[in-house]
Amino acid sequence: MSKINPISGFPEFLPSDRIVEQHFLDVIRETFELHGFASIETRAVEPVERLSNQGEDADKEIYGIRRLAATADDDSGANLGLHFDLTVPFARYVLEHSGKLAFPFRRYQIQKVWRGERPQEGRYREFTQADIDIVDSGELPNHYEVELPLVIADALRKLPVPEFVIKVNNRKIPEGFYRGLGLDDVTTVLRIVDKIDKIGPDKVVERLVEAGATDKQAKLAVQLADISSTDTSFVEQVRALGVEHPTLDEGLEQLGAVMAAAAEHAPGLLMADLRIARGLDYYTGAVYEIYLVGQESFGSVGGGGRYDALASDGRTTYPGVGISIGVSRLVHRLISLGLLKGSRSTPTAVLIALTAEEDRAEAMRTAAALRQRGIPVEVAPAAAKFGKQIKFADRRGIPFVWFSTDNGPEVKDIRSGEQVPADPATWTPPGEDVRPQIEALEENS
Known part of the structure; x- marks a missing residue:
């Protein structure tokens, strides 16, 4: 018999650890349903064209599929790829079934996703996500941007999870700020600033200058990323930098409303952090990242945001907002640290x-x-x-x-x-x- 070699990035639990994961999945599912979210499951594949061009080097991470026996002229599986998140297939699902859905549509989805990236601690090529989204037809009220993190917090607080914080930003704030500085290539600036935790502020300034910014513009962009607060005081901190733009005003107003509402319903749950950007290009408003307190260097264990144009059939647009919990990432982290284990390796009593x-x-x-x-x-x-x-x-x-x-x-x-x-x-x-x-x-x- 040939030797079995493990494949990195495709985690498999032993039975006692799988019990931990199943407990997490059960609690998350039950909590989502308590808040009125309906379950759906989408197919594993989407057209590559739909999956690509979403930012975060998505094109490089998509797994394409084909039959091993396919011939050169066989296009039965051509241009199909495994989904790398659950939001893009959900947007397609909404467009395909819009005539049968009642809006606003509240859905949850717990499925495997696949990303062809370099495996490392907490980053896998196959993993489970648990998503909630609310999508409406035409317009989506901003109050849902407060509701979703409250639902996620409800789920996490029922689980044996260490203290966590949900950091929130609004994509209109950096976009308006950069445009107010005269930096119109917002996508490039966002992607460079998003690396500040990995390479540090000085390197970010260097890369921004290399991308065409002046030294002053680059330093102001970094100063914006340094602003955070657990209340609405971030607004005054941004204003103090002296940059003006209508999109910036809109973003500050929207994020201020989210923080004010969160302070009333769940004090301390949300932190306004203006370096949070999220790499996917479809986000247009609020963006979220979930961190374990004291383990921020590990990276986020969930996140999401608002998307206003991801689902559109040319006549009607279906804006939405969603957050996901990286179940595999979170559970593996807690087990590897020795914080959790199952009491036995079998359900048998x-x-x-x-x-x-x-x-x-x-x-x-x-x-x-x-x-x-x-x-x-x-x-x-x-x-x-x-x-x-x-x-x-x-x-x-x-x-x-x-x-x-x-x-x-x-x-x-x-x-x-x-x-x-x-x-x-x-x-x-x-x-x-x-x-x-x-x-x-x-x-x-």
């Missing part, structure tokens, strides 16, 4: 022991009775000595072993050694033992 193979039929009946009451059960794979079966259960973290004795059935808690009579029609394990639990460090629980 009870192992039914076998003294002899002829007892299997009765054991199967017992298992069925317990499962009818929602207790996860499995029957021992083979008859063996009790000690061996207890070791089998212990290795997998199964807390209870069910025995047939001369006095009738009994169940043993193999952690404490306590063994008591049990009736499959009435016996129930403690609530915390029915399903695997997520074990966290005390300060994060």
Whole structure:
């Protein structure tokens, strides 16, 4: 048999860690539904033309697909690529099904996405995202830009996640500021300034000058990126830089409204941070990045923003705003730091022991009775000595072993050694033992 070589960037969990991930997915899904978001799933592929030209070197990251047996003149899979996020396919979905959707349309989507980038800690080529978006027909009220981070915060606060902050900006602020400076190639400036955390402010100034900015323009662009606040004081800080432009005014007003509303509903949740830009070109208003406090160097574990022109059929435009949680990125980070683990590697709560193979039929009946009451059960794979079966259960973290004795059935808690009579029609394990639990460090629980 040939040696199996792992493929980097395609993470796979062991069973106990998969239990952690599934818990996160369940809580996120339930929270999204509590807030009225409907579930959809889109196909894995989109036309490359639709996926490309979205910024952030998207063209280089798209995985194209084709049949291995395709001939040169076979175009059955031509120009199709795996989606690199869930927003672009969602925009297509809205256009395709607009006649059957009720607007404003609130959707959530939890799926795999693929990016052909260099794998490193927290960056994968295949990973799971959990998105929520609200899309409307024609106009989208700005109050949704406050609602979405509140929903995300509700989900994260139900999970064993360390303290987090959602940083927010408005793309109109840097755009208006740069135009007010006389820098009209906004996209280039945004992409250079977006690297400030990686290369530092001095290098950003150098690159801006190389791109055509004056030294003064470049330094003012960096000064804008240094502004942050947990209230609306960022407005005065921007005004103090002395740059004026109508688009800048609009962005400051919109972000100020978001921060004021957030201060009322969730004080301290949002931080206005004017270096947040998001690399994808379709964002037009509010943009968000989610960070674990004290682990900002790891990068964001989620983000999103407003997009006003991504979905349009030429007659009607469907503006939207959305945020995603990078589930794979977040869960892998917490597990790798030793902050989380599953309490066992299997959902099984009870192992039914076998003294002899002829007892299997009765054991199967017992298992069925317990499962009818929602207790996860499995029957021992083979008859063996009790000690061996207890070791089998212990290795997998199964807390209870069910025995047939001369006095009738009994169940043993193999952690404490306590063994008591049990009736499959009435016996129930403690609530915390029915399903695997997520074990966290005390300060994060």
